[in-house]
Amino acid sequence: MALPLAALRVLLGGFFALTGAAKLSEQLSPPTSERMKALFVQFAEVFPLKVFCYQPDPESYQVAVGWLELLAGLLLVLGPPVLQDISNLLLTLLMMGALFTLVSLKESLNTCIPAIVCLGLLLLLDICQALVQTKQVVRATRKTPGIF
Template sequence: MARALAALRFLLGGFFALTGAAKLSQLSSPVSEQMKALFVQFTDVFPLKLFGYQPDPMNYQTAVGWLELLAGLLLILGPPMLQEISNLLLTLLMMGAIFTLASLKESLSTCIPAIVCLGLLLLLDICQLLTQTKKVVRSSRRKTRHAFREPWKTLQAM
């Protein structure tokens, strides 16, 4: 189970690091122009627009790119606490992506990558939580057995 979680964490972290790097770099002109056009649309349905804040599309793209890159790298290389934080940040980012795509009334096929990523991030989080819970339960069981041995021995001696 630990190897499967490590593989999933590595794959998700690598995916997000690569997508973040793609948002930050200007590799090819047509792709960067497409991405700029997408982020212009994304700022039109930005959730905080209701409160009067609408980010600049280029700054928005850069912020999302850095968040994906750093959180992806931390998901792969970070200590367990930072892995959990990066998983939470990426989960929130995917929820925002799904909200944005739904607000733009995009087709389901456009939303599928974000939904799959969100599902895998949630799966990773739940599995990590379950493995941590098993460790706590096992260690508490061991302590419980030892705690009951002493009174049991004293009852047998009587």
């Protein structure tokens, strides 16, 4: 069980680190960078906190999301277990925000599928890690000798 979880963690962490780097650097793929700039203009228009009169600058929004994806992805792969859990939570919240944004923009289901798959895999990773930790706690309590 540990090997498939580690493989999933590395796969997801690597994916998010690469997508974060793509959002931060125009040199990786200039056409993709231009497309992302245009997308983040649309994303800023439906930002969830717009209800509270806060609308981010699209360029700052893209940079913030890029850094969050890059750092959380790296921590998911390389960090200690506590930071892996935190990065999983941050990436899960980010994917929920991405889905909210795509639904607000009335995008097609095909456009939403990558965010849905990533969210599902992050939740699967979180649930499996919780089950493994619970199993370890149960084993540890069974091995302790009783008082009587």
